[in-house]
Structure formats: C-alpha cells, structure tokens
Amino acid sequence: MTIRTVETTPYDDQKPGTSGLRKKVPVFQQKNYAENFIQSVFDSLDGFSGKALVIGGDGRYYNREVIQKAIAIAAANGFGKVIVGKGGILSTPAASHIIRKYMAFGGLVLSASHNPGGPHEDFGIKYNIGNGGPAPEKITDAIFARTKAITSYKIADMAEVDIDRIGTVQAGGMTVEVIDPVEDYAELMETLFDFDAIRAMFAGGFRMRFDAMHAVTGPYAKEILENRLGAPKGTARNFVPLPDFGGHHPDPNLVHAKHLYDEMMGPDAPDFGAASDGDGDRNLIIGKGIFITPSDSLAMLAANARLAPGYEAGLKGIARSMPTSAAADRVAEALGVGIYETPTGWKFFGNLLDAGMATICGEESAGTGSDHVREKDGLWAVLLWLNILAVRKESAKAIAEKHWATYGRNYYSRHDYEEVESDAANRLVSELRAKLPSLPGTKVRGLTVEAADDFAYHDPVDGSVSKNQGIRVLFEGGSRFVIRLSGTGTSGATLRLYVERYEKDRFDLDTQQALADLIAAADDVAGIRSHTGRQKPSVIT
Secondary structure, eight states: OEEEEEEOOOOSOOOOBTTBEEEEHHHHTSTTHHHHHHHHHHHTOOSOTTOEEEEEEOOOTTHHHHHHHHHHHHHHTTOSEEEEEEEEEOOHHHHHHHHHHTTOSEEEEEOOTTSOOSTTSEEEEEEEOTTSSBOOHHHHHHHHHHHTTOOEEEEEEOOOOOTTSOEEEEETTEEEEEEOTTHHHHHHHHHHSOHHHHHHHHHTTOOEEEEOTTSTHHHHHIIIIIIITOOOTTSEESOSOOTTGGGSOOOOSTTTTHHHHHHHTSTTOOSEEEEEOTTSOBEEEEETTEEEOHHHHHHHHHHHGGGSGGGTTOOSEEEEETTSOTHHHHHHHHHTOEEEEEOSSTHHHHHHHHTTSOSEEEETTTEEEETTSSSOOHHHHHHHHHHHHHHHTOOHHHHHHHHHHHHOEEEEEEEEEEEEOHHHHHHHHHHHHHHGGGOTTOEETTEEEEEEEEOOEEOTTTOOEEOOOOEEEEETTSOEEEEEEOSSOSSSEEEEEEEEEEESSOOOSOHHHHTHHHHHHHHHHHOHHHHHOOSSOSEEO
8 A cells, every 4th residue: 555645735714613614515626625624633633543433424415525535544544444334324323323333433424414415515524533422622623723734644545445335345554344324323223212112103004204305314214214113115205315415405494394394284294294404413393283393392302201211211411502492491300300501512412421411412403312322313303202102192292282281381483594794794793792791681672681691601521611602682581582603504604593482371372473572672682684684584493
C-alpha cells in the first residue's frame, strides 16, 4: 500500500454545527473540501491506531463518493478496520448502535438529516465518538480549529471498495467489513419491545401507515414492521432510499408529510400513522384523527414506557431540550424521577445517559430516544408507540386525551422562518438580548413578563457551561416563548419561534388559536416581521 501526502489549502467555512458540517453538495465537491474535513477530524483525535471506524449515511447524493474517500483516508491514518453499511446505508441511530455494539473507536455519519438531497442540495459529515453519540463541543471546536490550519492530508492509493457486497476484505492495509445495515438494529429493537403483542395487534386487523419518505428508514421499516411484526405489505411506503429522496423534503412534519396527515384525518383513516426523516433519527406521530406533537409524544412515551419490556424497571430520569414543552416535566414529577433541561443538540444528552441519570430524552424538533443508543431514534419512537397501543388496547387519541386529563395540556407550536438573511436574523437576536433586563414586570398583549433570559446550561455531570442557547421570555401562569437560531440549515439563517401555553382543564382548543396572543406578543417584543420582512413563517409545526 502506498500512502500519499497531499498538500492542500484550508477552507474558512468548515465549522461543525449542532449536527456536524452541513453544506450544499457543490461546496463539498470543491477540491479537497471533504478530504480536508475528514483529515481534520482524525487530526483532532488520539489513540485510534489499529482500531475500528464505522462509516455510513442516509443514501443521499454524494454519499458513495465521500465514503470511498473516508475509507482511503482512514487507512492512511492508521485505523485497523472500517465497518460500513451495505450500499453506504446506515441510519444515524443504527450507526450509533454499531459503534457501541462492536466497540468501535468512533464513526463518520454522512447525512444532512431532514434537509433535501440531490446534486444541488445538502450534504453533511458528522463525527460520533466511542459512546455512539455526536462529538462534544471540545472535539468539534478542535476540528474547526484544525480545518483553518490544515496544510495536507494523507490518503491511501487503493481501489474502490465494493460496498454493495456483504463480507470482509483487506484494502489499504486494513480490514473493511461491509455489514447488513438493518440486522443489528432490528435485533436490538426485539430486546426492547414486546414484538409478540405488536404482532397480535396487527393480526387482529390493526392498520398502520409508515412513510419512510424515500429515506434511510425505509429498509428498517420494511424489515421490522412487515417482515418481523407481520404488518400488511404496503404498510411501509416510500421505503426505497433515493439520492434525492424522490425530489421531496425528507422532514417528517405537517408540511412535508401533509399527505399522511390528510389520510389520518380522513373518513377511512388507518389506526396509526408515522414517518421518519432523511437519516432516521426523527419521527412524526399521527393517530386516527389526532396529531401528537413531538413534545406531547415525549411525555406520553415516558408516562407509558413501563409497558415495554426494555423499560419495565422504570425510568432513571427524563431529559428534554430547552425549547421542548414542559409536558414531560409533569410526568417526571409524577414518576418521582429527575427532569433535565438541556440546550438543543443530542450531544448534550450524552453525559446524562452515560451517567445513568436519564433513560428517555426528547427534542421538540421530532427527536425522541432512550439510553439504548446515543442518538435520537425515529423508528424506536414508533415501535414504543406500537407497544403501548398493543398493551393498552386503546387508540392514540384516547391515550392522548387521558394523558391530558391527568397532567393538563401544554399547547405548543414552533414557527420556522427559513433562509432568513443572516445579518437580519443576527440583528434581531442581538437587539432582543439587549432588551432582556428590562422585560420582567412589563405587560405585552395583556400578559405579564415574569422572567427573561438567554438560556445557559450547566452540565450536572462534567460541570461544563454552554451559554447563549436560546432567548426565553416567560409569562405569569406558565406561558412562554423562545427564540433561537437553528444550526441545521445550509443557506442563510433559520429563525425559530417556540410558543407554549399550559391549560389545566381545556384540552380541545385549536392550537394556533390558543397561542394567538403569545405569537403576537413575541412579534411585539422581538420584531420578527420588521427584521425578517416575513409576514408569516415558512413552516408551522
């Protein structure tokens, strides 16, 4: 094997966001762009010589090409083995499981999650550490620093590896093992859930629609739902992963999966509907005649988790991202377990899970998961819902209504303003931060501001502090709005507004009407329309 050292020039835009480096495909296709970033990842790590690296992605455009680059660079840098999913396919939660099960040093997950794919759309690379979770900030900061100083990368001169054939080969002086991307994950799910009860439910005529959105979860849903659980053929739809996701946006929300929502609200609706996103870590839950918000889903799953064999011993704690509604807090209080409020980004849950302080975690952006892996897991959430439905023998709507009767209801919505001009978005946030000290005690639209801050997280495990994680304005009575800039987009800025109202007794209000005064108050305080020039959000969920 020949190892080449290739001289290169740094790029100044390779700062990893909350979920790795994401850019448009033509950006990644620039000379040495992907190579620079991958080498910078390896340069920021120690102790991997001779060890295993997991590589896989969501099948989007440019995945295969970058996988071959990553294999050759890994070989040149001294990894002893690469484990790659057949066809380059590994859902993000499956990649986390593979890292953990086979005690790999870490992994490269090639995905831009719920963002669109194609020759001119999005691509991404994320590094996951040995616990299976996203790299913490100290590593991503080191990677970014290295990308700005890199002058060369190492790559093995080797033929492309056939990643479409399961088996083990020697290539570039190391072992490359191509694995079935579904098998290990499916076996893990069988240890967590009562597959017999779910099979009996399907055998009794239970009808379900799962939309894989031509993304990575398709093969997993086909195998688990139809082959192992006996759901009727056709339950898993759009199950073939496509490089451009069929020309659609693989984000499981009420805009991009409207067809599923319409079907679930129709006269001949199936009993249960669900969807997952580009890389398989998000979920959409819709019962017959009812949409379950991600925040409510987290609370309801936590309240019923003991019905699944993997969680029958009870929960150690519940963790949620700060913008997620407080619905889960009420469940944690009732269960007598800890509740942890973290910044957005799954990496912040990793310490809590590793320390045994939390069992179930969730983000309002349709991410839910548990301590079985160190990523959010869309199909896991769907299977836990199915387990609960099978044991309780009630509809999702009945379960939701009984939950609200017990805990009260947090009316909740997220308004996304996508591709906002970056300077305008940053100016809005800066001006709002400057107002925070003067807001408490003031009245807006008849609401009294109780507190206002820029959320800072003090990690209870390692003592680290993460500042400027989102601006919170809290009103008397438990209502609030939150504003933050998302780190998952690739063009301009995504401004996110989260609004929440708690009601003890009124559970049948229209969500947007219930939140109307809070939405107006947020605009009064932050000047969203005046700063962005937008009269309405791009997406409401």
